[in-house]
Structures are given as C-alpha cells and as structure tokens.
Amino acid sequence: MAFSWYCVLLLCLGARAANAVFLAEMKLDCRPDYMALVWSDSRSQADTSLFRLGSCAPTSSTSREVVFSVGLTDCNFRKLVTGNELTYSNELIYTPSLDSYVLPFTLPVVCSYERPNDWHPVIVDPVFDTYGVENLVFHMELMNADFSGPAESTSFRLGSMIPIMASVEQRSHQPLLLLLEECVAATTEDLEPGTDFHSIIANKGCLVDSKSTRSRFEPRQKLSELQLSLQAFKFALGQEVYIHCSLVAWDPNGLDDSKKACQYVKGHGWELLDDDSYNHLCNCCEYTCKSRKARSLEPGTNGLMKKAVLGPLTITV
Structure with a gap:
C-alpha cells in the first residue's frame, strides 16, 4: 500500500477586527492504517482546542499548533474506491467561540493509496434500530x-x-x-x-x-x-x-x-x-x-x- 507525506497548504484567512491575513501550514502524513496531521501558524489567534478532524478532538495542541494522530476507521472518515485507488477523506474544521476575531473555516483532508491486490470491499450490512413493540x-x-x-x-x-x-x-x-x-x-x-x-x-x-x-x-x-x-x-x-x-x-x-x-x-x-x-x-x-x-x-x-x-x-x- 502506497503512502506519502503531503504538505504544505497555504491558508489565507481573514480576521474580523483588523482584516489581517496570515499563512498557516498543514502537514499530513498518510500511513497504511492511520494518519497524522499537524496544523500550525505562528501568528494565528485561533484557539487550537476548538479544532476538529471530522468527529475527533485533537490528540495534542499548543497555543500555535494542533496535532491529530488517528486511525482511518475513526473520526468519520469516508472511504471511496475508484479503479485502483483507495481514498479516505475528511475535513479539518475550526469553529471559533462567539467572541473570537478568527473566522471559522473547513479544510479538506485526503489520504490516497494504491488499491492492494488482495483487498476486497466490505459488504454493507445495514442495521436499523426501529421502534415498535420491540426493536427490530x-x-x-x-x-x-x-x-x-x-x-x-x-x-x-x-x-x-x-x-x-x-x-x-x-x-x-x-x-x-x-x-x-x-x-x-x-x-x-x-x-x-x-x-x-x-x-x-x-x-x-x-x-x-x-x-x-x-x-x-x-x-x-x-x-x-x-x-x-x-x-x-x-x-x-x-x-x-x-x-x-x-x-x-x-x-x-x-x-x-x-x-x-x-x-x-x-x-x-x-x-x-x-x-x-x-x-x-x-x-x-x-x-x-x-x-x-x-x-x-x-x-x-x-x-x-x-x-x-x-x-x-x-x-x-
């Protein structure tokens, strides 16, 4: 399975008060069964504890850096198979507090792999909880x-x-x-x-x-x-x-x-x-x-x- 180090995304984000523009760096390391993401900006006023990768909170954070190290089956990653490519996609989401000067934003996060020869798609087995006399x-x-x-x-x-x-x-x-x-x-x-x-x-x-x-x-x-x-x-x-x-x-x-x-x-x-x-x-x-x-x-x-x-x-x- 192929994996690689994807980096540097330049983000232009405005501040509500001063309309300032700053550059942020996001590094994404796609491994066979997990990924590591690091978002950092030395001048950002973002509260790094408010970042989310899909449904996951940061693994660790400082005042200027946020780190996620998660499995590809966690955080509501979406899996897509097209031809010989296997892709996992998600979003890095920042939702500021109401009194923040930093605008909210969402960034795509994608890990792409070669489809292994011995890989077979998982059969969807839908399970539904319903409400009657007893659950079905x-x-x-x-x-x-x-x-x-x-x-x-x-x-x-x-x-x-x-x-x-x-x-x-x-x-x-x-x-x-x-x-x-x-x-x-x-x-x-x-x-x-x-x-x-x-x-x-x-x-x-x-x-x-x-x-x-x-x-x-x-x-x-x-x-x-x-x-x-x-x-x-x-x-x-x-x-x-x-x-x-x-x-x-x-x-x-x-x-x-x-x-x-x-x-x-x-x-x-x-x-x-x-x-x-x-x-x-x-x-x-x-x-x-x-x-x-x-x-x-x-x-x-x-x-x-x-x-x-x-x-x-x-x-x-």
Whole structure:
C-alpha cells in the first residue's frame, strides 16, 4: 500500500477586527492504517482546542499548533474506491467561540493509496434500530452458493447467480414476514435524481428481473428471511455496483397486491412465493400495483419498511 507525506497548504484567512491575513501550514502524513496531521501558524489567534478532524478532538495542541494522530476507521472518515485507488477523506474544521476575531473555516483532508491486490470491499450490512413493540434489526448480505454462509468474494461473472439474503431479527416480536418491495442496481451508494439504474424488484414486490433472466426467489426457510438468487447482469459491467432495496417486515396474514413476493415462472406466469393459491395478488405485476400508506410497527398496525444498500460488488465477463 502506497503512502506519502503531503504538505504544505497555504491558508489565507481573514480576521474580523483588523482584516489581517496570515499563512498557516498543514502537514499530513498518510500511513497504511492511520494518519497524522499537524496544523500550525505562528501568528494565528485561533484557539487550537476548538479544532476538529471530522468527529475527533485533537490528540495534542499548543497555543500555535494542533496535532491529530488517528486511525482511518475513526473520526468519520469516508472511504471511496475508484479503479485502483483507495481514498479516505475528511475535513479539518475550526469553529471559533462567539467572541473570537478568527473566522471559522473547513479544510479538506485526503489520504490516497494504491488499491492492494488482495483487498476486497466490505459488504454493507445495514442495521436499523426501529421502534415498535420491540426493536427490530434488519440485515441484507451476499451469501455463498447454498446460502449457508457469507460470500467469499464480491466479484461475479456475467450470467452467474448472485445469492442475496435479507432478514429481520424478530426477537420477542410477533412473527413477521420479510419482503423486498423495491430493489435496483446502481453504480453509486446514494441514489440521486437522474442516477442510472437497473430494476430488479419493482411494482410492490414483483421480481421483474425474473421475466428475462434466471433470477428467482428461493423457497423460504423462515418467515423472517428472504433468499434471492439474482442472475449477474450486463448493467455497469466491470464497475462497482450497489444494490438498493426497500425491506419490509409485514404481518404474514396481511398479504395483498401491495405487500407480496412475486416472481415470473416460465410457462406459468406470475406466482406468489408464499402461497400459490393466492397467485392473483401478482396479476398487477404486468400493470401498476396499488400503493398503500406506509405504516409503522406499533400495536394495531401491520409492518415497517427500511432502506438497505448492499455493495459494492462487481460483475465481470
């Protein structure tokens, strides 16, 4: 892993009273698993105890110098992988007291490394604390081929199957059915207006990808789990891909055309995963399934929805 000594940033900062300008020096030492930052100015009137690196207070400070020595997994560092580069970014923030003559300021702090050959991205495992009769915890993760454990790789060949399992920990709550209401694949961890995406599940629980691929829901092992075998697609081939899903914990006896798990079976049409005697709930998958008002999981209601993001993963030829 490459690392280097990044230095000297010249900062032009004004003082409210005399409109003075001073030069400050910031030295950044990026190491494999931690970084050291030193900000100093011999003429500054800044209170060095008020500096923050992300969420971290200084490791040490004097009247003219502030030092941070922190791990790259601390202080709310953001990690970004692009191609062969691994980048950790944060901000050095100065927030003065109300009676100070020094203006507040924010400076970018970036450590860039070569992406190690044996480095694999961490699978996002979203955990949500929710408020109902008891707290619920949602999970979504990549699995191995038989769903017996976590995936050993986040790289999949085009046309192979990507095993995904979503679940909800019920604890002492009444039995709940786990559903996936919507899922899309995108190249970004955050969905923004105009983002290109590949639709996987849409229309309130319809596995639309199953109409043209071998994607399918696997038979349920538990009400609180849903296993999806997703055929690796051409969308964003060779790029990092994130799977965005809406997870729903629902009353098993409260299925309707807006709360269901439907898939297209060649030669049979749309079928309901949990009870084929109610396949008619999937009829709207070809049209528009009615939307119901979201309800929170409290006494007398049926379920709760949470957003989850899985990735990044890559699809290769």
